[in-house]
Amino acid sequence: MTQESEKQEFNITVYTENQIGLLNRIAIIFTRRKINIDSLNTSPSEIDKIHRFNIVINESEDVVRKLTRQIEKQVEVLKCYYHTNADVIWQEMALYKVSTDVIAEKVSVERLLRENGARAVVIRKDYTVFETTGHREETDNLISILQPYGLIEFVRSARVAIIKDSDGFNRKLREFERLEPGEDVIENEYLNQGQKVFTM
Amino acid sequence: MEAIQEVLTEEKPTETGIEVSGSVALLEALIVEGVDTIFGYPGGAIMPIYDALFDYNDKLNHILVRHEQGGIHAGQGYARTSGKCGVVFATSGPGATNLVTGLADAQIDSTPLVCITGQVFAHLLGTDAFQETDVINITTPVTKWNYQITDATEIPEVIAKAFYIAKSGRPGPVLIDITKNAQIQLFNYKGYTPCSHIRSYRPKPIVRPQYIEQAAALINEAKKPFILFGQGVILGSAEQEFKAFVEKSGIPAAWTVLGAGAIPTDHPLNVGMLGMHGNYGPNVLTNECDVLIAIGMRFDDRVTGRLDKYAKQAKVVHLDIDPAEIDKNVKSTVPVWGDCKETLPLLTALVDEKQHTEWLAKFNDYTRQEVEQVIEKELNPTTAEMTMGEVIKQLNEITKGEAVIVTDVGQHQMVACRYAQFNNTRSNVTSGGLGTMGFALPAAIGAKFGAQDRTVVAIIGDGGFQMTCQELGTIMQSGIDVKIIILNNRFLGMVRQWQELFNSRRYSFVDIQSPDFVALAAAYRIPGKTIDNRADLPSALSEMLNNKGSFLLEVMVTKENNVFPMVPQGCSVSEIRLK
Numbered sequence: 001m002t003q004e005s006e007k008q009e010f011n012i013t014v015y016t017e018n019q020i021g022l023l024n025r026i027a028i029i030f031t032r033r034k035i036n037i038d039s040l041n042t043s044p045s046e047i048d049k050i051h052r053f054n055i056v057i058n059e060s061e062d063v064v065r066k067l068t069r070q071i072e073k074q075v076e077v078l079k080c081y082y083h084t085n086a087d088v089i090w091q092e093m094a095l096y097k098v099s100t101d102v103i104a105e106k107v108s109v110e111r112l113l114r115e116n117g118a119r120a121v122v123i124r125k126d127y128t129v130f131e132t133t134g135h136r137e138e139t140d141n142l143i144s145i146l147q148p149y150g151l152i153e154f155v156r157s158a159r160v161a162i163i164k165d166s167d168g169f170n171r172k173l174r175e176f177e178r179l180e181p182g183e184d185v186i187e188n189e190y191l192n193q194g195q196k197v198f199t200m
Numbered sequence: 201m202e203a204i205q206e207v208l209t210e211e212k213p214t215e216t217g218i219e220v221s222g223s224v225a226l227l228e229a230l231i232v233e234g235v236d237t238i239f240g241y242p243g244g245a246i247m248p249i250y251d252a253l254f255d256y257n258d259k260l261n262h263i264l265v266r267h268e269q270g271g272i273h274a275g276q277g278y279a280r281t282s283g284k285c286g287v288v289f290a291t292s293g294p295g296a297t298n299l300v301t302g303l304a305d306a307q308i309d310s311t312p313l314v315c316i317t318g319q320v321f322a323h324l325l326g327t328d329a330f331q332e333t334d335v336i337n338i339t340t341p342v343t344k345w346n347y348q349i350t351d352a353t354e355i356p357e358v359i360a361k362a363f364y365i366a367k368s369g370r371p372g373p374v375l376i377d378i379t380k381n382a383q384i385q386l387f388n389y390k391g392y393t394p395c396s397h398i399r400s401y402r403p404k405p406i407v408r409p410q411y412i413e414q415a416a417a418l419i420n421e422a423k424k425p426f427i428l429f430g431q432g433v434i435l436g437s438a439e440q441e442f443k444a445f446v447e448k449s450g451i452p453a454a455w456t457v458l459g460a461g462a463i464p465t466d467h468p469l470n471v472g473m474l475g476m477h478g479n480y481g482p483n484v485l486t487n488e489c490d491v492l493i494a495i496g497m498r499f500d501d502r503v504t505g506r507l508d509k510y511a512k513q514a515k516v517v518h519l520d521i522d523p524a525e526i527d528k529n530v531k532s533t534v535p536v537w538g539d540c541k542e543t544l545p546l547l548t549a550l551v552d553e554k555q556h557t558e559w560l561a562k563f564n565d566y567t568r569q570e571v572e573q574v575i576e577k578e579l580n581p582t583t584a585e586m587t588m589g590e591v592i593k594q595l596n597e598i599t600k601g602e603a604v605i606v607t608d609v610g611q612h613q614m615v616a617c618r619y620a621q622f623n624n625t626r627s628n629v630t631s632g633g634l635g636t637m638g639f640a641l642p643a644a645i646g647a648k649f650g651a652q653d654r655t656v657v658a659i660i661g662d663g664g665f666q667m668t669c670q671e672l673g674t675i676m677q678s679g680i681d682v683k684i685i686i687l688n689n690r691f692l693g694m695v696r697q698w699q700e701l702f703n704s705r706r707y708s709f710v711d712i713q714s715p716d717f718v719a720l721a722a723a724y725r726i727p728g729k730t731i732d733n734r735a736d737l738p739s740a741l742s743e744m745l746n747n748k749g750s751f752l753l754e755v756m757v758t759k760e761n762n763v764f765p766m767v768p769q770g771c772s773v774s775e776i777r778l779k
Contacts (some may be wrong), residue, residue, distance in 0.1 A: 017400050021346070028341050029314055069524040075365055078400045128376045176399055 009038070010064045011083045011090065011161045014053035015045060015169055017076040026077075029061075029070045035059060041158035047173055050078065056159050078176055080089070086099065090161035094098045095138035096130045096146055097153040103128055109149050127152060149152055217388040222352030222378065223252035225389050226316065229359040230247070231259055232392045235287050237278060237649045238262045239271040243291025244331055246318025248383035250289075263649065263678050266670040268295050269644035271669070273300025276311045277646030280629045281604055281654070283437065283467045285312040285366050286646065292318045293331030296340040301636055303342040303373045308456060308633030310435060312371035314362045321448025321678050322379040332553070344372030354383035360395035368520040372437055394607050405523055405537035412543065415517045416550035418491050422515075424559045425451045425480075426489035428474060428503075431458035431632075432496015432520060432540055439463065439625045441544040442495065448548055450555040452563050456484035456497050458632040461622035465601065471563040476767045477614040480574075481566030483767060487774040488562075493517045496540050497541045500633065509772035512636060519543055573778045574764050579619065585758040586734050588687045592619040594737050595657065595685070598745055603655040604629060606647050608640035608664035611693035614763045616659045619706040627653070638667030644682045645674055655683065655745065662688040662714045672724040672742040675750050683744050684726075685754040686717055689759050697762045721752040728752035 016022055023042065030037050039056035057064070064082045072080040100123065103109050116138070118130040132142055139156055211495050220228075226249060230238070238260055242250040253262055268290040275286030286306075290299055295702040320329040336348050345365045348360055358376060366374040419425055433442045434761050446453050452471040455462065463470055472479030474486075483505075486492070492514040497503070504510045507529060518525075518532040519540050526535040536543050578589030592615060595603075601621030606629040607613040613630055622628055629647050631639040633758040644658035665686050675682055692710040699707055718728040727747060731740045737755070744751040767776045 020348075021340065024340055032341065066524070066528060069528075070525075073522070073524045075398065075401045121260060 005176060007058055007060050008087050009056060009058050010061070011085065011088045011159070012055040012057065012064070012068060012071070013055070013081045013083070013161070013163060014055065014071055015078040015080075015173075016051050016053065016074075018044075018049055018080070018192050019076045022074065022076050025074050026071055029067060030055075030057065033063075033067075034135055035063070035067070039159040041160055043131070045169065047169060049174065054161050057090050079169070079172065081163065081166075087165065088163055090135070090159050090160040092135050092139055092159050092172060093131065093133045093157040094142070095130070095153075095155050096128065096142060096151060097127050098099045098146055099152065099188075100125060100128045102149045108150065109146075112145050113142075113199075116145065208427035208508075215390070217390040219386050220384050220389045221252065222349075222355050224251045224376070224384045224386070225352065225355040225387070225392075226359060226383075227252055227256050227260065228389070229356055229392045230287060231256075231364045232394065233359075233407060234284065234764040236261055238287045238289055239265055239274040239278070239646060240289030241268050241291065241295060241319065242289075243293075243295045244380075245292035245315075245320055245380050246289060247385070248296070249318065249378070250382060251317070257309070259643055260494060261649075262289075263645070264676065265642065266673045267668070268298035269301055269471070269592050269638070270645075270668055270671040270674060272299045272306070272313070273314065273636075273639050273642035274646030274649070274674070275313050276302060276306050276309075276639075276670075277606060277629050277643030277648075279306075279311050279313060279646075280643075280650070281626050281647045281656075282650030283626065284650070285314055285363055288313060288315045291331065292313065292320055292335070294332045295331075296335040297333060300338060300342060301374070303339055303375065305631050305634040305639065306373035306634045307344065309631065310371050310431065311373065311674050312366040313373040314359075314366050315373065315375045317375060317377045318383070319348065319377045319379045321381045323381070325350075325379070327539045328759065333377070339375050339626050342373070343375050346375040346377070348377040348379070350379045351384050352387045355382070356389070356392045357395075360393060361398060364395035364398070365401065381584065404521060404539050407538040407542050407546065408536075409546070411534055411536050412546045412550065414735075415493075415536050416547055418515055418517060418534060419449060419451075419493065419547075420550075420552045422491035424485075425449070425491040426485060426514075426557070427451050427453035427493045427495060428456070428486075428497055429453055429459045429462055429495045430456040430497025431462075433459060433462040434496075434625050436496060436521065436539050436541045438496075438539075438541040438544055441541055443467075445544050445548040445551070448553050449551045450553070450560075451493065452556065454479070456500070456503055456632070457617050457630060458628070459497060460620075460628040461616055461625050464619045464623050466623075468562070470562075471560075472567070475500075476505070476769075477618065477763050477765065478503075478767075479567070479618070480778065481563040481568040483567060483765070483773040483776040485562060487513065487772065489514050491515050491517065493519070493546070494530070494532075495519045496521070498522075498525045504529060505767045505771055505775075506772045509774070519547075523594055525662070554621070569779065570765065571612045578615070583758065584717055586696050586737065586755060587730070587761055589619050591685065591687060591737065591741075591755050591757070592616055592659070594741055596621040598738070598741050599655060599657070603627070603657050604647050604651055606614055606630065606640050606644040606658040607655060607660075608660040609635045609637045609694075610661045610664060611689070611697065611761070611763050612661045612687040614694075615687075618763075637661075637664040640664060641668050641684065642671045644684070645678070645680055647672060648680050648682050656681070657683045659683060659687060661683045661693060662686055662690065662717075663692045663712050665717070666712075666714065672721060672726060676724040680750065681748075682750045683747075684721075684750065685744070686752065686754040687757050688714065688717070688754055689757050689761065690714070691759055691769045694759075694763070696760070700760070700762065701766075701768070717752060717754045724749045726752055728754065730754040730756065732756035
C-alpha cells in the first residue's frame with residue numbers, strides 16, 4: 001500500500017436513495033474542500049429505487065476516508081466505499097466520429113480501429129461512429145490514432161467500476177431495511193481492516 | 201373550524217380521512233410533535249399557512265419576530281434550553297435567505313430546528329417569480345436535511361421525517377420549503393404518524409463492547425488521564441451518566457464552550473474551560489496527560505490550537521455519536537462510537553474507582569498561577585473602571601448560578617463563559633462554532649420561551665447588540681421577560697485585542713459608536729439603566745433581576761482590556777499566554 005498522505009486515484013462508490021438534491025449534497029462535500037471530481041457517474045443500481053454513484057478523485061487516502069464519512073453521513077446515503085484503482089475493475093466508454101470517406105479509402109484506418117477494439121455503431125454516408133471501451137490510456141490512444149485522419153467529434157463517458165472483492169449490496173440492503181440492523185450495517189473500519197471489502 | 205380540529209388532533213390516523221388544506225395538515229403535524237411555540241414572520245408565499253394559523257392561536261403560540269434571523273436564533277435559544285426542536289416560519293425569497301446565518305449556526309452547533317419556508321407556486325419555480333429564490337440549494341450546505349414540498353399529500357410524511365432527522369442522532373437544522381399551491385391544496389388527510397425509521401439513515405452507531413473494553417483498559421492503566429467534554433453530553437441528556445463516570449474514575453474533566461454546565465461549575469473534578477481563552481491548567485496539561493478521553497466534542501481548532509503539537513504524547517479515547525467526527529482532527533487510539541447515554545454507563549461499569557490526587561493537584565497549581573496573574577485582576581480589579589469579569593462575578597453572587605446565561609460573540613462571551621457559574625445543564629446558550637454576533641438577544645428570547653420558569657440573562661457586547669437590536673420589538677410585543685446586560689467597552693473588543701497583540705495596535709475600524717441604549721430600550725417600553733461606577737453594580741443588577749419583565753442594564757467597562765489566558769492562533773495549547 002502507498003503512504004496515506006500520498007495522492008492517487010480513488011474510486012468512491014455510493015449507494016443512495018433516489019432523491020432530488022442529493023447529487024448537490026454529495027458534490028458540495030468535494031467542492032467545499034476545493035477537491036475536483038475527475039469523473040462522476042450516477043445510475044440506478046441492480047436494486048430497485050437504489051442508485052449507485054461512481055466518483056473518481058485524486059487525493060490521499062487520509063482525505064478520502066474523511067470524505068467517505070461525510071458522504072455516508074447524508075440522510076439518503078446508505079453506504080459509501082472507497083477503493084484504489086487496484087481494487088476495482090473499471091471501464092470508460094468512448095465514441096469517435098470519423099469521415100466515412102476517409103475510412104473507406106484508407107485500409108490502414110480500418111486496421112487500426114480493429115487493433116484498438118473499436119466497433120462501428122453507426123455508419124452513414126458522411127460519417128461513421130465508432131465505440132470503444134477501456135481504460136483512459138486506451139481511449140486516449142485511439143484519439144491520437146484517429147486525429148491525423150480527421151476526427152470530427154469525440155466523447156467519453158464517466159468511469160464505471162466494479163469492486164473486485166465485493167459481495168454485492170443485496171444482502172447489506174436487506175439488513176438496512178430492518179428497523180434494528182445488525183452490526184454489519186454500521187461498519188467500523190477498525191474491525192474491517194484486513195477483510196475482503198474494506199469500507200468505512 | 202373548531203369541530204374539525206377536535207377530530208384532527210387525534211394522534212392515530214383516522215381510517216376514512218378528512219379533507220383539509222396542506223397548511224392545516226402542517227399545523228396538525230406540529231401539534232402532534234408537541235410544538236408549543238413558533239418563531240416566525242409572515243409574507244406572501246407563506247400566507248396560506250398563516251391564514252390557517254389564525255385558527256390555531258390557542259394551541260400554537262406564534263411569536264412575531266422583527267427579522268427572520270431573529271426568528272431562527274430565537275428557535276435556537278428555545279431548542280438549547282428546552283431540549284426540544286425549535287420551529288421557525290419564514291416566507292420565500294428574502295425571508296428564507298435571512299435564515300441562512302441561523303441555519304449555519306445551528307448546523308455547526310448541532311441544534312435541532314425545523315424551519316418552514318413558503319415558496320412560490322410550483323408552476324412558477326425557476327421563472328424568477330416575485331420573491332422566488334432557490335432556497336433548497338442555498339441551504340443545502342447548512343442543513344442536516346432539506347426538502348421541497350410541491351404537493352400537499354407529501355406534508356404529513358415529510359414533516360414527520362423532518363422532526364425525526366432534526367432530533368435524532370447528532371441533531372441539526374432541517375428546512376422544509378413548501379410551495380404556495382401545496383399550502384392551499386385540499387387533500388384527504390388521514391392523520392399524522394411520527395417517523396421513527398428511514399431506511400438509509402442510521403442516527404446511532406451500534407455500540408461495540410470490544411471498544412468499551414479497550415477504552416476501559418486504557419483508562420485503568422492511565423496515570424494522568426484527562427477528560428474533555430462537549431455539548432454531546434447535554435444533547436444526549438447524559439449529564440447523570442457523565443457525572444457518574446467522572447466521579448467513579450476520579451478523572452479531572454475540562455469543558456468546551458458548548459459543554460459548559462454539563463456538570464456544575466463548582467464540581468471538584470471540573471477543572472475548567474478548554475481552548476483559546478480557556479483555563480491555564482486544562483490547556484497546558486493536555487500536552488502532559490497520558491490518556492485523553494474526549495466525550496461528545498469535536499476537537500474544534502479553537503480547542504486544539506496547533507494540531508501537530510496537540511496531545512501527541514497521549515492515547516486518545518473518543519466517544520462520539522457521529523462517526524465522521526472520529527479521526528477528523530485528532531487521531532483516536534480507541535474510537536467509541538455511539539450515543540454517550542449508552543456508552544458512558546458501560547464504560548463506568550468497567551473503570552476502576554480511583555482518585556488521582558497528585559494529578560489533580562497539578563491542575564490546582566496552574567489554577568493558583570492563573571488566579572494570581574489573571575483572575576484576581578479581572579474579578580477584583582483595583583482600577584477605576586469596571587472589568588467585564590467583575591460584572592459576571594457579581595451576577596453569580598445574586599443568581600447563585602441558577603440563571604440561564606445567553607451570550608453573544610467576542611470578549612464578553614469568553615469572559616462570561618470563563619467566570620459564569622452554572623449549577624444546571626442547558627444553562628449556557630451561546631454561538632460556539634459559527635461565532636455569530638447578534639445571536640444573543642434573539643436567542644435569549646427563545647431561551648426564555650424554552651425555560652419559562654428560569655431567569656434568562658443575555659450578556660451582550662455593544663457591537664453585537666447593534667446587529668439584532670430590532671428584536672427589542674419582539675420582547676415588547678410578546679411581553680417576554682429577558683434581562684439584558686450590555687458590557688460596553690466602546691470597541692469591537694476581540695478584534696481590537698488581536699489588533700493590539702498581533703497588528704501593532706493598528707486599530708482598524710474597531711472604534712464603534714453606540715446609540716443611547718437605555719433610550720433605545722425605552723423607545724420599546726423596556727426599562728433600563730446605565731452605570732459606570734463600581735459601587736452601583738450590585739444594586740443595578742438586583743434592580744434588573746427584581747424587575748417584573750425585561751430590563752436593559754448597560755455597564756460601561758474598561759475600553760482596552762484583554763481576555764487572558766490566550767492561546768495565540770497557530771500556537772500549541774501548551775504555549776498559552778497569561779499576559
